[in-house]
Amino acid sequence: MSSRNTAGSLRNAPRYRRATRLLLVAALAPLALSLHAASALAQHETAQGPRIAESPASLEVTTVITCPCGGCVNQTLHDCTCGFAAAERQRINEALEAGKTPDAIIASYVAQHGAQIRIVPEKTGLNLIGWAVPFIAAATGVVALTFLLLAWRRRTADMQTVPPLPADADRHYRDRLDRDLKELDRW
């Protein structure tokens, strides 16, 4: 009762009201931050001016093939800014203009540099295992943990449901043991 009164009087205090306002602002900070995020993300204006736009067909190749210069590991031809990558992009455009399909161009890169020229392994053959292992491992982990937790919970519940032994259980047991031993002596 007294604490309620204290709280009630505090609610009227200017300090409490000021703090409430400040904390309201703090609680709404996520809203403000998200709005800031949204405004930053909403800037999808179309770019103007001269540009070198990669065609969709070119992107099919350049986002799959890594830069073969040797220095730009894990960068696709699309991302890489080295001179070698620029020349390769030009080559790809020329091959596309000459009528080659993106798949054929990718195949020619793989034939020339090996499968490692692709940014990720193809989802075929043994590589399927490579793709699936993380999922299998994570799923196994979650399922195993769930079973473990359920088993623990059951064990805890069992421990809680075992009725406590009556205080005189020990005496009953000793009396019965004495009786049994006496009967045994008779034989």
Add this chain to the structure above:
Amino acid sequence: MADLGYACLLMALLCAVWSVVSSWLGHQMRHSELVRSGENAALAVATLLGVSSLSLILSFLADDFSLLYVAQNSNTTQPAIYKVAALWGGQAGSLLLWVFILSVYAAIVVLQNRGKHRELMPGVTGTLMAVSCFFLFMLQFVSNPFEPLPRAALEGAGLNPLLQNPFMASHPPSLYLGYVGVAVPFAFAMAALMAGRLDNEWITTTRRWSLFAWFFLGIGILQGGYWAYVELGWGGYWAWDPVENASLMPWLTMTAFIHSVMIQEKKGMLKVWNVLLVIMTFCLSIFGTFITRSGVISSVHSFTKSSLGPWFAVFWVTIVCVSVMLLIVRLPRLRAENTIESLLSRESAFLFNNIIFIAIAFTVFWGTVYPILSEAIQGVKVSVGPPWFNQWIVPLGLSLIFVTGVGPLIAWRRASGQNLMRNFSLPIGLALLLGLVLFALGVRHLRALLSFVLCTFVLATIAQELWRGMRARMKTAGEGFIQGLTSLVLRNKRRYGGYLVHVGMVMIFVGITGSSAFQQEVTTHLKRGESFSIGPYELLFADTASSHDEHKDVLSATLEVSRGGQPLTTLHPEKHYYRAVDQPTTEVAIHGLFSWPPNFGDDLYAILVDPDPQGGGYTFKAYLNPLISWIWFGGFVVILGTHVAVLPEWARVPAIRKGAVVEVPGVVS
């Protein structure tokens, strides 16, 4: 100078060997003088390696090109800061730095525990010095930084141009402080297993060490990301490169450990799991050093390649076998004191948090080693790049954010419906509301939307916790806003420091989401006076300038940036042509958080791709990276939170007055 350094290395190896032997004998024979002798030997190792490292630095500063390592990594015109940084610019120096840091840690541990943990100390000293022995052996017989040249070179080759960046002066030492720091909890865990003292002693003793290692690994990773962002010139900060992965894996398992030790401390559970996590973390730390230094996997960080691989592999397998064997032997004594009562409890949430961290670490590990496995099994080399990692890491990361929001607020033992309603209804409502707002504002990227909703959920849970704690302090202690907040945080530094770290991590997630899901890019070919636009920015190509110094020729472009017709800033993307290296390097120009005037919303990132002398024009690439500054801001908040969590005990506040009713926020004990 070099002779002194080499002699110190040799003596350090002998001292380390003696330290291992005397610690072991002292423990077996219960002979305290032998144990003390081992500890003194560990102090001597630190001193000797200090002298050795200093002599190598002085050799760099004196341009002593009679040493192969100095000639390979420095030259006369290299700035002094990079001459010092060249210590870790190559393989041998990195190993020296590694073992020097380890020896300093060992010395600190010895000095901290002169009068305590006497049962554990022989094992701790022995383990730390055994690890030192391996590295000192490598420095003596495989990769010697003091190896002389048959004839002194007149000039050195110089440090790799990509490494001549301020962040490269601090990023490797940060990472090494973390990598090596992991050795201390590992050594205590091994000592606890050896001595059979499997209570919480080793956990509480190493709590600060664990946080220390975790902190420096994290800061090192962030610095590395920033270095990649400003130096490699591809508009991103994380490429799932094997060396980046190598630093992330121990950080992930260490994060899992930092969370799960709370369960052991409070409930006496997860004892085996915690030992296993520490073993995993240390093994991954050694694996990281191995990956970085062996060149076994192609990486943009493969600045050095060598024959270290087999040695590290043997060392790694030895550590795994010995530590797991010790664990198995002690399994019967590591039984949990309690069990979990409900799936809906804080214990369960922490366990799921651990599973997610380990799943992410395993996924990163698998993606990193898969090229090696593929080559060994199929005979085919493959690359595992960002699309592979993103496919798995994004959903796991989103689950992790969710658990980050749930874990700190859900009740211990068993959460009731009332507890769930009380703690989560407001945050869930706010998160959904903000999801709707973002959707209404035009955000349609599903994963990004989910990420923002989950991030809001976590921030709202933390804000709610602070509010409840503050209200309790204001009601009961009659404190004002600032005083209430300060005393709330200082009375439970670990909890509120942890919350701050969570806020920082959420900010990092927001930055990653924004910059990866909504990045825009433009590639353009311009002549002077032409312009292009990206997002709200217009960039006018004004001019170029050429300059040169002793090492390189520099081509610099001037891009005048305006927004809505108003001049904003001028960017100078550059191309550096180092004479000693075939390939030019890209120096990007960024209008972002660290530019003036600072830009908080997004980064405008400009690259001079290629001059085209025939056409007379220049190729530029520009990226617009929304929210990327949140990553760096988040890093600062993580730093702040970690400091709060480890504040010493003197930072206390008076207790709430006697008899006052205290509402403990979100916790049902």
